[in-house]
Amino acid sequence: MIPVSPVKRADIDVPVLIVGGGGAGLTCSMLLSQLGIETLLVSALPTTSILPKAHVLNQRTMEILDDVGIAEAIYAKSTPAENMSAMGWYAGFAGADPEMGRLIAKLETWGGGYTNVNWIQASPCRSANLPQIRLEPIMKARADALNPGGVRFHHELTRLEQDDEGVLAWVLNSDTGSEYTVRARYLLGCDGGRTIPRLVGIAHEGLGVIAQTATAHISADLSKLAKDPDVLIRWIWCPAIGEMAVLVPMGPDHWGPDSEEWVFHVTYRGEGPKDLTDDQIEQTMRLALGIPDLPMKVHKVTRWALEGVLASKFRAGRVFLVGDAAHRHPPTGGLGLTSGIQDAHNLCWKLAAVLKGEAEKALLDTYEAERRPVDARNIQRSMENSMAHMEAGAAFGLNPAASAEENWAQFRRILSGRPDDAGFRSGALRAIRRLSMEANELNVEYGYRYQSAAIVPDGSSLPEAIDDIRLYEPSTFPGSPLPHAxxxxxxxxxxxxxxxxxxxxxxxxxxxxxxxxxxxxxxxxxxxxxxxxxxxxxxxxxxxxxxxxxxxxxxxxxxxxxxxxxxxxxxxxxxxxxxxxxxxxxxxxxxxxxxxxxxxxxxxxxxxxxxx
Known part of the structure; x- marks a missing residue:
């Protein structure tokens, strides 16, 4: 424990200081305000996210967002259920070849737009799809309403010290250049791991970076090219670059093929896009999609690492890590943001109970005991989903070192109907069926069971799961989420x-x-x-x-x-x-x-x- 330096008096004294204003931090702010706990949230960033980033919000996460009063606002802006009921795999996107844009396979996702009985049985809330660029302003507005003046963006924590009684933080107001101090009983590190883990000496472990991805956020009219309005995520087999690419509508006012905005992702093996300019990435996108001259506006090109890491511990004294500060996932499966929101849900009621004198401090030890194994599993599933997509590309015969003609020749084996290509076709389609788990992992989203001192076993044995990933079997076995009825x-x-x-x-x-x-x-x-x-x-x-x-x-x-x-x-x-x-x-x-x-x-x- 680093002792707090002698300071005459902190400028602000608050029970809980939240550092970071993304999905996890804003959820902590809303939940603690609702529980009657005063907080101050500071974020080094000037605004909420300027990037689409994560977008799928699973059912349990939507329940939490319903608790804080923003589910209806999210659904109003979210992808309609009928436009997010499937994922599709396509042979290219556009071009002169008559096979270009051909649908290879389509799989039901997220309960088929809330029509699958297992998903209806799981929750009164359906899954939603809203990119963080539009989700976070809704969350911030609600956090502001619940805690006026207690949410401060462009205020950066630069230093912290703690003792047995609390945490002392130095915060820079980047708008004015002035600094102030905050004394808090507890600090929640929700800053994506940028600062807090390093300041409290918490390391991350795991596989680390497994690939590099380039993303382009664009506005373009793709309505005549993007088929199948029920498909949310399009996995596109791109012979011109020998890679699988991803195209996802981002709204904001229309969805499906009529979406005004889109994000394009391509994951590179090896060194990846770090040495590519924005113009080069745009040209790669146009080549991959076969749209060399289509009018478009490129809002932002980003490069990011596909990684899976977990903090060695979720707590250091009176500092807790929440969300991406504690765990970072590949986006496949949509388990990153949702894990962070569920971390907040687990921790905040415990903090409130301790601060109100309803529970002893030992209750806070159960946060890591409960959430770390669940987050570790979510990372594993995200990694497995990503690897499965890479394996699907290989099963299709895609080779980034081959020419477009050579890649097309491999693809035509899937369509040839020749007996000697039957095994190749079967292997490619099997790889796609395996990918159904990415958006059909209800038991990962709901079927976890906490084990800690805050769960009292009843002596019963947990029955073996029928399918540990896809089939959620509601239960009141201690540690389980409450079944829906x-x-x-x-x-x-x-x-x-x-x-x-x-x-x-x-x-x-x-x-x-x-x-x-x-x-x-x-x-x-x-x-x-x-x-x-x-x-x-x-x-x-x-x-x-x-x-x-x-x-x-x-x-x-x-x-x-x-x-x-x-x-x-x-x-x-x-x-x-x-x-x-x-x-x-x-x-x-x-x-x-x-x-x-x-x-x-x-x-x-x-x-x-x-x-x-």
């Missing part, structure tokens, strides 16, 4: 079960004959000042009703049992049936989850257990 109240109003979990509050869900569990939860809440709500759910009896038996199918308890759900909608404990001492059993579970914060009610004992 639509519920009715007595008036017939329908709501998703997720909406029962209020910000910063636990939810005890009992079976229809689980009144003792509900009484125990309310008694513990009253005696110890704990944020706990309780409800009975059943098909015929209860406080709320399960009209489709969706909750009954996955609840994993009897009509006398109970499930305890954390504020991040993760099941922390369950009891299959009744108990002789429900208050004692539930109190012990809460004691473990909150790191021994359930204390005796007499004042002297409470004084001996000071809040953080």
């Amino acid at each position: 639509w519920l009715d109240d007595e008036a017939g109003n329908r709501l998703p079960i997720k909406d029962l979990v209020k910000p910063g509050r636990f939810l005890l869900i009992a079976g229809e004959r689980g009144e003792p569990w509900c009484s125990a939860a309310l008694a513990l809440a009253a005696e110890h000042g704990l944020p706990i709500d309780a409800v009975r759910i059943g098909h015929i009896d209860g406080d709320l009703f399960d009209p489709r038996l969706a909750w009954a199918q996955f609840r994993g308890i009897s009509d006398k049992g109970a499930v305890l759900v954390r504020p991040d909608r993760v099941v922390s404990w369950r009891h299959s049936g009744a108990a002789a001492d429900p208050q004692g059993v539930l109190g012990e579970a809460l004691r473990r989850v909150l790191a021994h914060r359930v204390v005796p009610t007499d004042a002297s004992a409470a004084e001996q257990t000071p809040a953080e």
Whole structure:
């Protein structure tokens, strides 16, 4: 621990300092504001993202963004469901050859535009697609509204020190050139790893850079060339350059083939595009797509590394790493931004509980224990997706050292119908089918299970997954996300079960004959000042009703049992049936989850257990 230098007084004193104003930092700001925790967010950048960057927002991420009140605004600007239900693979894009632009294969993605029953069953929120250049302004506006004056862009953290009581940070206002100090109880490093990991001595590990990518963000009318309005991501076999390229619509006002803006990616083996000028990359794009003279505006050309790295630890004293500061992924599968938003969701309720005196500091140790294994798996899946695309290019016979004619000759083997080409065709199509996992990895997005001191095992065994990547099987096994179900109240109003979990509050869900569990939860809440709500759910009896038996199918308890759900909608404990001492059993579970914060009610004992 680096001791804080003696400073007369910090200019600003705040419970939580957030460093970084991207998706992870803005999510932390919104969540903590909603939980009643004062924060200051500083970002070295002058504005939110000027690049499209990440764009796919999976269902669990959309649930979190719904929690902070921006899901509807995102859906309003997002790709319509019917325009993001497939990925397509094409033989080139445009050109004189009659085969150019021919569809090779098409695969369903992200639940087929929220029509796949597994995806409908998983969540009341469908996946969305909105590039960060348009997502982050929505997030920042909401963060500003929830915390006026507490979100500062073009303010750069230059130095930090910490002791056992907090963190002292020096911040440069790049607009005025003046510097000020901030004293905080905790600091959240959400800066993409630019500064904070180095300042606190946290290294990253993993495979590192596996390839280099060039991206062009353009405006162009491709409506007469881009077929298949249901396709979001076009993987284009480019014989002229011997590489696979990617073309993705970016809206903003129209989608599908009518999109006004697009991003083009090409990944290079070897040294990559670092020595290429912007003009050279534009010419490569035009050559690859066969559009040498098409009018277009190039907004920005960027070069970036395809890498997969994970921080050796997510915490150093009172500093936590969140999002890209803790893990960086290839974009394949859309797991990078979504992982960062889910990191924030896991950490923020814990910080709030500690700062409010509802939990002990040990609860914060569970952030790394829970999120690091999930993020590691997400990196692995992103890397596997990227490697699978490279293998698909090889299966198509693409060779960057070959001429366009030689690459075309290889491709025509897929279409020839000759018996001696049957194996080649089969191998190419198999490579594409394998790629279906990239946008059909629901069990990666939802099927994780946390293991930490904040999860109480119930002694049951976890059944083996039918498909560890693609098929999500909802469950209340401790550590799992709360399964989705639509519920009715007595008036017939329908709501998703997720909406029962209020910000910063636990939810005890009992079976229809689980009144003792509900009484125990309310008694513990009253005696110890704990944020706990309780409800009975059943098909015929209860406080709320399960009209489709969706909750009954996955609840994993009897009509006398109970499930305890954390504020991040993760099941922390369950009891299959009744108990002789429900208050004692539930109190012990809460004691473990909150790191021994359930204390005796007499004042002297409470004084001996000071809040953080």
